[in-house]
Amino acid sequence: MRLFVPYFRVAAVALLILSALMLAPMGLTLVGYGGAHETYLLPLAASLAAGLIFKRLGHPAPAHINQRQLFLITAGTWLTVPTFGMLPFMFMDNPLSLVDAAFETVSGMTTTGSTVMTGLEQTPKDILLWRSVLQWYGGIGIIGMTIAVLPSLKSGGMKLFRTESSDWSEKEIPQMKDLLKGIIGAYFGLSILCALAYWLAGMDAFNAINHMMTTVSTGGYSTSDASFGQFPSHLITWLAILFMFAGAVPFVLYIRFWRKQSSRILSDIQVKGLLFVLASAAGFLTIDLVLTTEMTIFEALTASAFNVMSVVTTTGYANANYGLWGPAAVAIFFFLTFVGGCSGSTSGGIKIFRFQLFFIMLQRQFKQAIHPNAVLVSKYGTRLVTEEILQSTIAFVFLLITTLVVLTLLLSLTGLDFITSITGASTALMNVGPGLGEMIGPAGNFQGVSDAAKSILMAGMILGRLEFTAIMIIFTRVFWRG
Structure with a gap:
């Protein structure tokens, strides 16, 4: 007991x-x-x-x-x-x-x-x-x-x-109690700012409060079947982009900023990595939309930036059916499903820091191949990258891929087609929201999915939210042997 x-x-x-x-x-x-x-x-x-x-x-x-x-x-x-x-x-x-x-x-x-x-x-x-x-x-x-x-x-x-x-950021706050209070305080502060911004930009109070809650939490629930498509205002759209990004940033950075320990939020190594992914994907899609549709450059940039930000930060809003933007766009959005925001944020996904660790690991592997007897030391920002950190990253990705395969197969057994199965499993594990295809794409929902498939997807959502280990470990024999 x-x-x-x-x-x-x-x-x-x-x-x-x-x-x-x-x-x-x-x-x-x-x-x-x-x-x-x-x-x-x-x-x-x-x-x-x-x-x-x-x-x-x-x-x-x-x-x-x-x-x-x-x-x-x-x-x-x-x-x-x-x-x-x-x-x-x-x-x-x-x-x-x-x-x-x-x-x-x-x-x-x-x-x-x-x-x-x-x-x-x-x-x-x-x-x-x-x-x-x-x-x-x-x-x-x-x-x-x-x-x-x-x-x-x-x-x-x-x-x-x-x-x-997945809070992996460096802790410069002396006491853990102050850190947690600071994180909660930053969350409340962003929430108030977001609600006020939406209201001043033209949303009624009810929509401003609802969308504040689902933007800062990078959750994505809306008050309309059209999701964010119910708001044609470009100002509201760009405010959503801003606050989705704010929710995907490590919250410890806001504490440092508030306490004047550092004002360079955008210079953080994770934030720079997130900005690079967002700018690259949104830039490519903007060019593609300008060339293949009748959108102006600003309209294409707004649509691309909003939907890329929504998927990468795992918010899940949609203001357009990007499944109709062509094969290249569909492929980009599928891979963006796995990226996620920064550690210590409200975002899901693999997280930016893990991709950066893999690049560090790859660089070290290349150097080791050229200088096999060299003793190499790698750093992530100011932190030493130990073998334990690399092993935990590899273990996470292995669990992710294995679980993705299992969930996709299970969903296929319920009668769903392959695209719906694999994107449904992906969006559940990464806590994104919409998948791809006519049924669960950005213009659809999960109402038509069978109860068995919904149960499988729920398991995937919780596994993804707790990043596998915290939930999987309690089902092992060694855990209960203690």
């Missing part, structure tokens, strides 16, 4: 936060916007009761958290919280089925952004807000939010935070 005490403690706070967040859409219903307030009564009560029970089971607070407990906390919390988060979808007018409610919730909390809901323009506003809240809660991480308000976990909080995210 002692093995599970830290899990109960973290899950308790996560569920209490979830129940508090339910008050936002419930408040909309009480003032006459949205559906019935009964949609949230039972879910709120269930989340609150479970949180209080788990809090009781989590006493006394552990003095130390071991490595097994860290993985158990992360995996257990990410399996528990969505179970309660999906309840409003099952109690609303025209409720979703169990599988669809779970899919919408897991997709939201992992900030994947794939959806089974259509007719969003006619969907009650409280449900639209709840979808956005789920993404905003999951953006910085359920664990990240929890640690910030749970003092008893401060000692092992950073290790726990890293089992949930």
